[in-house]
Amino acid sequence: MxxxxxxxxxxxxxxxxxxxxxxxxxxxxxxxxxxxxxxxxxxxxxxxxxxxxxxxxxxxxxxxxxxxxxxxxxxxxxxxxxxxxxxxxxxxxxxxxxxxxxxxxxxxxxxxxxxxxxxxxxxxxxxxxxxxxxxxxxxxxxxxxxxxxxxxxxxxxxxxxxxxxxxxxxxxxxxxxxxxxxxxxxxxxxxxxxxxxxxxxxxxxxxxxxxxxxxxxxxxxxxxxxxxxxxQGAPVTDVVYDAEYRIDTDVITAVTLSTTNEINSDSTATVSFSINGRTYHMTGIVIPANRSQLVWVKWHTPSSPGEVNISISTNKGTLSNTSIHANVVDMNGNPPPDPTADDRNDSFRTPSIPNRQNVTSLSWGVWSCRWHANWVWVPDWDWESGSHSASCPANCSSSHGHWVDNGEYEDQGWYDYTWHSYSASLSTSMDISADAKNPTASGNVMKSGYGINMTASTRLNSGAPSSHITGAQTCVAYFPEFQYDYYWRLLERTSGGYSADFQFQQNEYSTYNRRVHFTPVWYPNGNYTVYGIIMDAWTPGGMLQAGRTDSMAIRDNLFSDWHVRPVN
Known part of the structure; x- marks a missing residue:
């Protein structure tokens, strides 16, 4: 439709x-x-x-x-x-x-x-x-x-x-x-x-x-x-949000501050962000005339999903946005159902790999300013009157004075502005492998119906201050049997910071509480490709994210590992 x-x-x-x-x-x-x-x-x-x-x-x-x-x-x-x-x-x-x-x-x-x-x-x-x-x-x-x-x-x-x-x-x-x-x-x-x-x-x-x-x-x-x-008689569309975040995550919300008049160290700008009853301030902002820069707040999202309205104000300049309507979502609410041995999907066709945009590097910057002294003599001439002397004729009308420069040096300098550029890049890797409980897997070849493990590793490279950046915090895996849609797995972050690692969460349907995803027993021979998206590495310039894939080769299914014979 x-x-x-x-x-x-x-x-x-x-x-x-x-x-x-x-x-x-x-x-x-x-x-x-x-x-x-x-x-x-x-x-x-x-x-x-x-x-x-x-x-x-x-x-x-x-x-x-x-x-x-x-x-x-x-x-x-x-x-x-x-x-x-x-x-x-x-x-x-x-x-x-x-x-x-x-x-x-x-x-x-x-x-x-x-x-x-x-x-x-x-x-x-x-x-x-x-x-x-x-x-x-x-x-x-x-x-x-x-x-x-x-x-x-x-x-x-x-x-x-x-x-x-x-x-x-x-x-x-x-x-x-x-x-x-x-x-x-x-x-x-x-x-x-x-x-x-x-x-x-x-x-x-x-x-x-x-x-x-x-x-x-x-x-x-x-x-x-x-x-x-x-x-209602008029078209109604889905709610459009200005931003989407995950629950319980460090994020950076940024807008642009522009000015036609110089904002300098004598009177800096302050931008305030009001979020969920708390106000955050970015202070000491300086910008040359007719220029702009990003201003931002680093904050932590709520632990429950819902809408968040962010109000933004400034004492100087003009903001690109004064409000942001954000949606905070829980990615952990839609794991795959329990697979069963008699599942079938005779009409299955291998879907195309998702084509989400990778954003692996971003740049931004801030202005600073420094006074450039320029001392200039400013004259101030005054007339000093003299006294009449004995040589003056009668009724002398001369003042007998002279001009004196009582001026002084005055600093008529200006502010020199410097642009400090920052950048961040995200490198990622992803690997899927047969679970250790799979008795017949060999290398990247396995039979359908058994479990797979997944790991992902990330590294954020940046010389920016910690207030500017976060490491990757979220990794989600999508699977071909669900058309890379409908169901997914949110991986657990096993180490954080700028070098973060992720693994499957323990599967509630695993007898041994393994960190596995079970491939469907009906999956046809061929490549079984998992798509993972690694995200929530935030900068003032936006969010870094990268999609990765890895595959196992499916040959046969787990029923071929079982031998049924009559009881003697």
Whole structure:
């Protein structure tokens, strides 16, 4: 979708790894999913037209035999509608532009950011308008809202079913918990947590509980499985931040101070930065007329994510920015799910390596000034009158005086300004290797399904004072099985300062608490390339960062290391 939304998405989601199905009880694949969209009155929540189901999956071959419960929304169930199984007539539509996954699986995780971008877009509004008969202008002028619910297609007791989260909860209650017993992860966790509200709306609560553990039937019926798109009549875009920082990090925030009049040592400039209730000052600033320089503050970000507003003021000159709206994020919140031995991803294609800009050197500078003495005699002539002498004729009118220079030397010097240039450069290295618990790895060749280790080392080279710079503080690894997106690992900094080292954090799914990332058992033969980004080496000129890659060669998988034989 190329057009960002006229809509505001009140939607969030979660999930986790999946359990394996059987012939009688199975989710055929991550593509067997969709959404139900209901147009409602923005004020009253009254349903305007029948709900519509959309799915990317071509289910024409099974649509005639899918057991479903009609086109009933969560609002209708809340208002007393009963669950009525039907054995024919399931109707669905394929979107012109494919929807992102809503229900997560190991091989195809859902991204709430992608879901918001899609359903808050002009294209999605047009898609719904076309299928509901509502003019798209009327749909998006603030009169209506869209209620979106995840739909899953799965095999229960040898029969295909189509159900929303609410319907799955109601059906599980009808079956005395048997649906959840057969699908403890697919239904009770991944479908249950596919969508939920960030903020209460239309009489439904916001979900503030766990996003990674199985939920109850009542939670599925009453709270979970709903997102709401609100239209305000004018395009709404994502919040644009002036800066982004990581939590618990030393950073440098800089702006430019310019002046048309000389700022010198007789009256220096002071720039003040107000951040989270504390004010920092950069003092003693001097700048020649019609010139400028960077001014900055070195500060430590909060330990929790959130927005930070920075106010900047000066007693002299003009600032390029007087406020900065920054976002502080936590990079440790999206590690990969637990891989399982029966994961599959038959449609996997090796993705391209990310092409993020490397910034490995930056320069900046500051002005200083020194008085250049220039002593100049400044004359001050005064007339000194003389006395009449005996030789003066009668009635002599002459003053008999003379001029005397009572001047003095005056320093008519000036300030000489000197530009002090500084620079910093970041050198980095990265290495991945087979974990020591991998019994069959040889050099850079290993079988899929085993763990890998990663280390990264950095060196900041600079002659600048410590108040000007920080060493690298963050390293994040991205993996090909997740398209270098969706999930990542924040590495632990094992040594800091200007020479910093990083390693994987201990993996909670490792039996031996190893610092590993497990390659998926389904990964095809070929290169397995990890992309790492090393960043948060700050200077007044900006942040230094470098992307690095390293690869292991995958040959075969761990199942070939096992021999199964009958018991004697």
């Amino acid at each position: 190329t057009a960002f939304a006229d809509g505001n998405g009140n939607v969030d989601g979660g999930g986790g790894n999946l359990n394996q199905g059987t012939e009688a009880y199975n989710w055929p694949g991550s593509s067997y999913q969709g959404v139900r969209v209901t147009v409602v009155d923005a004020t009253s929540g009254a349903i305007i037209c029948n709900p519509v189901d959309f799915t990317n999956k071509n289910i024409a071959s099974i649509a005639g035999r899918i057991i479903h419960f009609g086109k009933v929304s969560k609002i209708q169930y809340r208002n007393g509608a009963s669950l009525t199984p039907q054995s024919s007539g399931y109707v669905y539509y394929a979107p012109t532009n494919a929807m992102p996954p809503v229900v997560s699986s190991n091989s195809n995780p859902a991204s709430i950011a992608a879901i918001k971008r899609y359903f808050c877009s002009e294209g999605a509004a047009s898609m719904v308008a076309n299928r509901t008969g509502i003019n798209v202008t009327s749909l998006t002028d603030g009169t209506y809202k869209l209620v979106i619910e995840p739909v899953i297609y799965l095999i229960y007791n040898h029969l295909y079913y189509a159900m929303t989260t609410t319907e799955a909860g109601l059906y599980n209650r009808m079956l005395g918990g048997d649906l959840g017993a057969h699908f403890p992860t697919v239904v009770m966790k991944n479908l249950a947590l596919a969508l939920f509200l960030e903020n209460a709306d239309l009489g439904f609560q916001a979900w503030t509980g766990s996003k990674t553990t199985a939920r109850t039937t009542d939670e599925m019926i009453n709270i979970l499985g709903i997102g709401i798109i609100s239209y």
